[in-house]
Each structure stands twice: as C-alpha cells, then as structure tokens.
Amino acid sequence: SETQDSVSYRAIVRKVVARRDSVLLDGSKPMLWKPPRLPYEMNSLRFYFTIPRYDAPEAKRYQYRLVGLTDTWSTWTEETYRDFNSLPEGRYRFEVRGYDVYYFTSEVGSYEFIILPPWYRTWWAYLLYAFAAGGVLWGAVQWRMRAMVAKNRRLEELVEQRTRQLAEANEEIQRYNEELEQMLEERTRHLILSERQAAFGQMVQGIVHNLKNPLSAGTMSTGVIRDALKKAEENHDETLEDVKRTNRNLMRAVNQAVGWIERANQNLNDMITSLLTKSRSDKSADRRVIDLNDLLANEIAFLQADKRFKKMKKKHVKLSKDPLRVDVVPGEMAQVFQNIVGNALDAMHDSKDPYLAIETFHRDGCAVVIISDAGPGIPEEIRQKVFDPFFTTKSPLLDEESDADEPKGTGLGLWMCRQAVESFDGTIQLETEEGKGTSFRISIPLAKSGD
Numbered sequence: 462s463e464t465q466d467s468v469s470y471r472a473i474v475r476k477v478v479a480r481r482d483s484v485l486l487d488g489s490k491p492m493l494w495k496p497p498r499l500p501y502e503m504n505s506l507r508f509y510f511t512i513p514r515y516d517a518p519e520a521k522r523y524q525y526r527l528v529g530l531t532d533t534w535s536t537w538t539e540e541t542y543r544d545f546n547s548l549p550e551g552r553y554r555f556e557v558r559g560y561d562v563y564y565f566t567s568e569v570g571s572y573e574f575i576i577l578p579p580w581y582r583t584w585w586a587y588l589l590y591a592f593a594a595g596g597v598l599w600g601a602v603q604w605r606m607r608a609m610v611a612k613n614r615r616l617e618e619l620v621e622q623r624t625r626q627l628a629e630a631n632e633e634i635q636r637y638n639e640e641l642e643q644m645l646e647e648r649t650r651h652l653i654l655s656e657r658q659a660a661f662g663q664m665v666q667g668i669v670h671n672l673k674n675p676l677s678a679g680t681m682s683t684g685v686i687r688d689a690l691k692k693a694e695e696n697h698d699e700t701l702e703d704v705k706r707t708n709r710n711l712m713r714a715v716n717q718a719v720g721w722i723e724r725a726n727q728n729l730n731d732m733i734t735s736l737l738t739k740s741r742s743d744k745s746a747d748r749r750v751i752d753l754n755d756l757l758a759n760e761i762a763f764l765q766a767d768k769r770f771k772k773m774k775k776k777h778v779k780l781s782k783d784p785l786r787v788d789v790v791p792g793e794m795a796q797v798f799q800n801i802v803g804n805a806l807d808a809m810h811d812s813k814d815p816y817l818a819i820e821t822f823h824r825d826g827c828a829v830v831i832i833s834d835a836g837p838g839i840p841e842e843i844r845q846k847v848f849d850p851f852f853t854t855k856s857p858l859l860d861e862e863s864d865a866d867e868p869k870g871t872g873l874g875l876w877m878c879r880q881a882v883e884s885f886d887g888t889i890q891l892e893t894e895e896g897k898g899t900s901f902r903i904s905i906p907l908a909k910s911g912d
Contacts, residue, residue, distance in 0.1 A: 469568060471568040472559050473570050474570050477555075478506065481507065485499075498574075500577055504576050508543050510523060510525070510557040512560075516561060516563075522537040523557060523559040525557040527554070528553065529554060552573070553574055553575070553576065554571050555573075555574075557571075748789060748790050749791070751794075754821055756795060757780060758780065760802075780820075800877065802832060804874060805899070809834055814835065818831070827907060828904070829903070830903040832901050832903075835897075837896065848878075855870035885906075888903075889901060889903050
C-alpha cells in the first residue's frame with residue numbers, strides 16, 4: 462500500500478467517440494500517433510477516462526478541461542466520461558487528472574484533435590465567395606450604370622420637356638404682363654385724368670365764384686349811376702342851388718361807381734393773367750430752367766380760386782428773396798405743388814382752426830420747398846405706404862355713395878409727386894406727428910449758372 466502510494470501515475474484517456482458512433486480512440490495511442498483532423502460534422506465528442514488505481518474504485522475522483530475552449534479545470538467529479546457538443550472549428554486538447562482513495566493526484570493525461578471548418582468556411586469557399594461577390598458587385602455596377610444611363614436619358618427628356626413648357630409659360634406670362642401693364646397704364650391714365658378733371662372742376666367752380674364779385678361790383682356800379690340819373694331827372698323843378706347839389710351828388714356817385722368798375726376790371730385782369738400763366742405752365746412738357754419762386758407765386762395766386770384756400774384765415778407764405786433757379790418740367794412741378802397743397806386742404810377739411818404754411822429757401826446747393834399743415838397727422842402704421850401707388854385714406858374718386866363734400870382721391874397723387882421730384886434728381890421727405898400736422902420737404906438741385 463505504501464509502495465503504491467509512492468508510485469506516480471498518469472490519468473488515461475481510454476476512449477474517444479465522435480457522434481456517438483465513430484470511435485476515434487479505443488485503448489492506448491499508437492507510437493506514431495498524430496492528432497486526428499476531424500470533419501466539421503464530427504464536432505460532438507465523448508471522452509472516457511480513468512486512473513490506473515484499483516484500491517477502492519468508488520473513491521476515485523476526476524477533473525478535466527478542454528484547452529482551446531477553456532483553460533479552467535472543472536470541479537472534481539466521480540463520472541468517468543464527459544461530452545462536448547457542437548464545437549467550433551479549431552485545435553483542442555482534452556486534459557484529465559484524478560486522485561485515488563489516498564488523495565494522491567495523478568499526472569495529466571491528454572488527447573489532442575483538430576476540428577476542420579465546414580466547407581462554407583474553408584479558404585476555397587471564401588475564395589469562391591470573393592469571386593461571387595465580385596461578380597455580383599460587377600453585375601450590380603453594370604446594372605446601376607445602365608439604370609443611371611436610362612434615368613439620365615429620362616431626366617434629359619424630362620428637362621427638355623419642362624424647358625419647353627417653361628419657355629411657353631414664360632412667353633404666356635410675358636404676354637399677360639404686357640397686357641396687364643397696358644391695362645394698368647390705361648387705368649392709371651384714366652385715374653390721373655379723373656383726378657385732374659376733379660381738381661380742374663373744383664378750380665373752375667372757384668374761378669366762377671371769384672368772377673361773380675367783380676361782375677357784381679360792375680352791375681352794382683351801373684345801378685348806382687342809373688339811380689343817380691333817375692333822381693336828377695325827377696328834380697327838374699328844383700332851384701338852381703338844388704340842381705347844383707344834385708349834380709355834385711351825381712358826380713360823386715359816378716366817380717365812386719367808376720372806381721368800383723376799375724377795381725373789378727383789375728381783379729378780372731389779374732385772374733385772367735393768372736389763369737393764362739398756369740395754363741401755359743401746365744402745358745409745358747419740356748425741361749427748362751425756371752425760378753421756382755415764380756412758379757409757386759403763380760400757383761398760390763391761382764389757389765385763390767379754391768374756396769377752402771381763400772377762406773382759410775391762417776396762411777403763412779414765405780418765398781425766398783433770392784431766385785431759386787431749377788431745371789424742371791414746369792407743368793409737373795406745378796402738379797407736385799397742387800397735389801401736396803390739395804392733400805393738406807383735404808386733411809384739414811374738418812378742422813376748426815386750419816393752418817397752411819409754404820416756405821422756400823436754398824440750402825446745400827438745393828432749392829427747398831416746405832409745405833406744412835395743421836391736420837391730424839399720419840398714423841405711424843401707414844407712413845411707409847403714403848408714396849405707394851393706389852394707396853389712399855380718402856374715399857375713391859368715383860365713389861358715388863360718399864358725401865359730396867368728403868375728400869376723394871385715387872392714391873396716385875403722392876406717388877406722382879415722388880416720381881416727378883426724383884426725375885429732377887430731387888428728394889421728397891415726410892415729417893408728421895399725430896395730432897399736430899404734416900410737413901413735406903421737397904429738395905431739388907439748383908441749376909448751374911451756365912444753364
């Protein structure tokens with residue numbers, strides 16, 4: 462017993478079975494043994510093992526591991542076989558050791574083997590895969606290229622078709638634009654003409670009203686003379702002293718009537734001169750150098766025909782003493798003045814204390830005209846729109862339902878003012894404050910001395 466304990470021994474792998482029916486080892490290994498190369502289908506193995514100790518066989522215990530799968534030894538067990546199923550390809554070494562009733566541990570017994578990969582993981586399979594992938598890739602590239610060529614051809618045809626359609630649409634839009642521009646131009650001319658006719662009608666009404674005064678004065682004067690003559694005829698039985706007194710009264714009445722008639726004729730002459738001057742100014746369509754003060758003076762004189770302007774008690778007109786020579790179209794400049802003054806009068810049509818100021822001077826090489834009113838001012842939210850075409854806060858010019866005395870407009874007045882002033886290289890600026898009034902400042906470069 463003591464001798465047996467002192468003798469070393471090795472655990473034995475006595476039998477190896479693959480797939481439960483293929484015996485790989487049964488007994489000891491041959492001298493020229495080589496690790497078997499097992500096909501992948503034989504990757505499930507059972508190892509039988511033992512130790513060459515025969516005392517108390519029920520006391521034997523074993524420990525094993527499969528190197529290549531794990532380096533950890535199993536727990537001690539009394540079983541004499543171990544199964545490993547579905548092992549992946551690779552090189553393995555099964556190791557086993559045991560101890561006997563005397564707890565003497567044996568040396569390690571082992572069995573090496575190689576499990577080959579399945580055919581679809583062999584090098585030639587991978588090579589085949591590479592060729593197949595290359596073929597698929599080449600085919601995909603060829604298919605993609607053909608598809609792209611076909612798609613590009615379709616896109617080119619579609620682009621060409623859309624280009625033709627777009628060209629046709631552009632031609633149609635251009636035609637519509639031309640028609641709209643013609644319609645807009647015609648409509649604008651109509652509105653401008655309507656506005657000018659309305660302004661002209663208002664001025665004619667004022668002129669007729671003003672003509673009544675000198676004509677009435679002439680009529681009244683002839684009536685006074687007729688009454689004096691009638692009275693002289695009725696007093697033919699009076700004394701010489703009475704006749705002299707009657708003659709003196711007659712001469713006094715005649716002189717007074719002649720004075721009235723002379724003043725009436727002068728007023729008529731002034732009005733006709735102002736009307737002719739304005740008519741010539743409005744008809745001028747060519748640019749020429751004029752004195753802006755003269756043009757404004759004529760316009761202010763003509764404004765006496767406007768009942769609103771004539772009745773206004775608070776008017777302040779201060780024209781520059783120096784001539785303001787500017788290169789403009791007189792008719793357009795007169796229209797600018799009329800539009801701005803007309804807007805000022807419209808803004809104050811309900812005002813109890815209207816006030817209008819017109820001032821001219823020169824500054825920084827420009828002739829400056831400032832026209833101010835004491836109207837309600839322009840709200841901040843619409844100040845940016847006042848120079849836009851067709852924008853107006855008044856009733857439409859052709860609106861028959863609105864009050865006859867209510868100001869009307871087309872929304873083109875200030876737009877035309879800006880267009881005209883800027884065509885003379887000038888500027889027009891708005892200054893306004895709600896509740897206090899509005900001022901328009903017009904600056905036009907002075908003409909050069911040689912012009």
